Amino acid sequence: GAVVSQHPSWVICKSGTSVKIECRSLDFQATTMFWYRQFPKQSLMLMATSNEGSKATYEQGVEKDKFLINHASLTLSTLTVTSAHPEDSSFYICSARDEDSGSETQYFGPGTRLLVL
Amino acid sequence: KQEVTQIPAALSVPEGENLVLNCSFTDSAIYNLQWFRQDPGKGLTSLLLIQSSQREQTSGRLNASLDKSSGRSTLYIAASQPGDSATYLCAVMGGSWQGGKLIFGQGTELSVKP
Numbered sequence: 001g002a003v004v005s006q007h008p009s010w011v012i013c014k015s016g017t018s019v020k021i022e023c024r025s026l027d028f029q030a031t032t033m034f035w036y037r038q039f040p041k042q043s044l045m046l047m048a049t050s051n052e053g054s055k056a057t058y059e060q061g062v063e064k065d066k067f068l069i070n071h072a073s074l075t076l077s078t079l080t081v082t083s084a085h086p087e088d089s090s091f092y093i094c095s096a097r098d099e100d101s102g103s104e105t106q107y108f109g110p111g112t113r114l115l116v117l
Numbered sequence: 118k119q120e121v122t123q124i125p126a127a128l129s130v131p132e133g134e135n136l137v138l139n140c141s142f143t144d145s146a147i148y149n150l151q152w153f154r155q156d157p158g159k160g161l162t163s164l165l166l167i168q169s170s171q172r173e174q175t176s177g178r179l180n181a182s183l184d185k186s187s188g189r190s191t192l193y194i195a196a197s198q199p200g201d202s203a204t205y206l207c208a209v210m211g212g213s214w215q216g217g218k219l220i221f222g223q224g225t226e227l228s229v230k231p
Contacts, residue, residue: 006160032217043206043221044161093160097217104148104210104217110160 002028004096006109013084014117021079021112023050023094029074030096034106035067038091050077084116119144121209123222130197131230138192138225140207145185148217152181152192153206155224161206165192197229 003026013019023033031052036044048069049057056069066088068080077096081088091113095106120143130136140150149168153161165174165181167190173182180193190207204226208219 034219043223044208044219046218046220049218091158095219105163105166106217106219108153108161108163111158113158 002026002096002098002101002105002107004094004107004109006092006094006112008112009110010113010115012115012117015085016083019081019084019114021081021092021094021114023077023079023096023109025075025096025098025107028096028098028100030077031074031099033071033077033094033096035069035077035079036093036095038093038111044093047079052077081114084114086116089114089116119147119209119211119220121207121220121222123205123207123225125225126223127226127228129228129230132197132199134197134229135193135195136197136227138194138205138207138227140190140192140222142188142190142209142220144211145188146211147185147209148211150181150183150190150207150209151219152179152190153208155204155206157204164205194227197227199229199231202227202229 005024007022033050035047038044047062050069050071052071071077093111095108124139151166152164167174167183178195183190204224206224208221
């Protein structure tokens, strides 16, 4: 089946620094990828839809300047958490849609755990 | 605005029991509904996907049903095993006109005791 990878799997950083998380579709092309965040014991909340070659579409309440998304190729989307603060500590998960399959199925990455000190 | 609710939030059962997890959604105009499993600290594993035109899907000991008109889905797990312990999430997808977004429920944390 289709595989989506994320890097890094976990990261610890100091408050005020920026952190970049990569999401890659390994064996398919994805013009659309999605970024979610998940707080402990809570469900996944969609942050934004990443569109290859165009600007990302952010969900209401998500700061565009805080969470920068770049979808520069058909297999890679990056999420950069700028000037990270402790409240940004969370589990970030991406998914990618294999549009060539003709299905709307999304394949999920393994997640990136971010801890901001 | 689509809202997805899962009941119960947590469930503990002895090994071997059959169990049912519930998922309800407020807007019946969905494209599909999907059940996922999430182990602690891990990503999501897709279990079953039901298209809006389907009533149920089966995979091994798992059976998922969909009643779109009433906004409900159930995940039935037969002969539960300790390895089934995980959080189970349901998610609905609106049509492609909605960008293919998935809206998740809060999850049911399942514990199967040996």
